[in-house]
Amino acid sequence: MMRWLPENISTFGGEIDGLFYFIYYLTAGVFVLVTALMVLFLFLYRHREGRRAVYTHGSTPLEITWTVIPTIILVVLSLVSVSTWAKVKIDAPPSEFEVRVTGKQFNWEIVYPGPDGRFDTPDDFKIENELHVPVNKVVYVHLTSNDVIHSFFVPNLRLKQDALPGRNIRVWFEATKTGKYELPCAELCGFGHSGMLGWLYVDGPEAYSAWSAQFQR
């Protein structure tokens, strides 16, 4: 099942995948155990003439066992998830590159701060559905929407965040591999939702400068 996971290109994606695999092996183990017991019981205790079922109402030690063990496993799972969640969605390293992304039916509108690195200045430039970022830099995306809720999803970054009208939500990532990756909308946003698709270009330093130069007057 896990072989369908897209390639990870973000600094935090490895941790997310690690948790994903951890839960996969954990649940697969429980699934095999429960299914094997069920099949075994169905076979061993099928109806046969002359044998009566065991008359029992249960077992308190067993109830305690199968209450306590899952509780411990699930609490541990929560605790190991906390730090990765905080890393992706709460604590961000200092920004090295910033961009504004606005969802609107049915495009991503992307505003770059231009050479001065500041928004709302004359050298800002705006382009639709093409998000160019430098590789190995901490990127802040200031996410909002013009109309309905959209969701900024880059499978290769392991990043998803809804874009809300009336709200400005900061997300961050650091891409570690150059290339061109898909940036679909993941939240139903109307009849054009399917096909609302941008592209993330992770550029090397020269490639990024060359690309951004064409927007400078």
Add this chain to the structure above:
Amino acid sequence: MSDSGAIAHDAHALHGELGFWRTYVFSTDHKMIGRQFLFLGLFMLVIGGSLAMLMRWELAWPETAVPGMGWVAEPTMYEGIIPPQTYNMLFTMHATIMIFFVVMPIMVGCFGNFLIPLMIGARDMAFPVLNMLSFWVGLLAGAIMLSSFFVPGGAAASGWTAYAPLSAKAVFTGVGLGQDLWILSLMILGISSLMGSINYITTVINMRTPGMTLFRMPLVIWSLFITAILLLLALPVLTAALAMLLFDRMLGTSFFLPAGGGNPLLWQHLFWYFGHPEVYILVLPAMGVTSEVLAVFSRKPIFGYRAMAFSMIAIAFLSWIVWGHHMFQSGMNPLLGTAFMMTTMVIAVPSAIKTFNWLGTLWGGSIRFTTPMLFGLGFVSAFVIGGLSGIFMASTPVDIFIHDTYYIVAHFHYVVAGIIFALFAAVYYWFPKMFGRMMNETWGKVHFLFTYVFFNLAFFPMHFLGVGGHMRRIYNPLQYEFLKPLQDWNVFITVSAFILAASQIVFVVNFFYCLFAGKKVGTNPWQANTLEWSAPSPPPHGNFAATPIVYRGAYEYSVPGVREDYLPQDRQLPTGSAPTSGH
């Protein structure tokens, strides 16, 4: 415990004298109302299932004409080709119909009505007229929902979750009246459910026959009782949210519209505050049914009766504090996400307890593989997968990736569509009591085999799509480069879903044939303990010839010292001969 059953008996003393209309149409008999809910739900199941088939065609072979659908007028379809707008309508209405008009009417409406009075030894519901109204108001809601397909702009297309602002202004979806009717229908259905839940709660509390203590009640009655409490508390929240949404749409308010100072996340909080208890409203009765059939056909007391009852109570409490796990990526404060992850992990524990107790029930049994038993086992099997796959998205970091993908679709179909196994278990098991005839066992097993195999072939590969990042609610996966390698799975799923749907014809034929020509049965064809099997099949108006007295719990099977391997709750044993307590 009370003897109000006897009082109810006097109130219904005129049974048997009613004409056609009062017997079959405007009936106040809980059993007829239960059957009415069953037929409503089965009819809607055909519609909801058909919508799913159209979606599956589109996902497997995008933007090609659906065979045989060329007659559908534009703009719904273009010579059989489904446009995106119609696709959005399909999944919105598929989910709405399946949740509100199939699972709720059948599991809660039908079996709640049919079973509660019979299994607690009452002669009817506490409020029979309210009960009748509950059905007719529910039917009105269903009619309004179906009528929305035929209005200009079509039916609702903003998902069954109707996230604002998409749902809050017609301009965003192009759907006007269809969305308004959707809101109106669910508000009316809420009234129907409230009437039902008040009735169920009152009946369970006040009308148990002498000896039927709370902890002698069958687990299916516990499940329906808890479900009714959840309904009573959850539905007003949905109704309030729907009213605000309707005001935003029709009166120009801005509860959910940021341009006017509103907040889109308010809708999500209200919706999921209702929506997560709703999931348990759907699944608790299925758990109850499963507990009944597993004990009966293992010929064994249910393992850990009190643990089973208390785990349902725990689920009922915890279901109110987990709603935020639907909103991890919504823009809700991520610190809240951490808190909701903890509560969500905790609610998995009572579900695990239930599963282990079902296994414990099988252990040491003398298992009869009847059709209801097979479907009960099918529910457990699906619930194990659905429960375990839920742990992935409970972990907030993993949810970042799988949220809004087919992984979620796979998960909730294993839980909610998995209820279909319990639903069929219940229909096959109680059919003899409802209609006085057996369904054909051989064809029942054929039905099970096809349903089980193709259910798994249809829904399991959706996990693969989700791991691949395949978003939900997209109309054409081939628009995305990264999804093209997964397309073969989409075709595989679609073919499996078609066979799954086609194999339900076996059920429909078996059901209707046996309704009229099935083998007639006596009062207790399954040799079960619960009180409904002491009443004639089908029970007359008033249910019991004499008020039953309960001497023991519901699961006294294979009791040592008793010749048969079952011991009905109302059978008095000579003193000192065998245990009379149970629970």
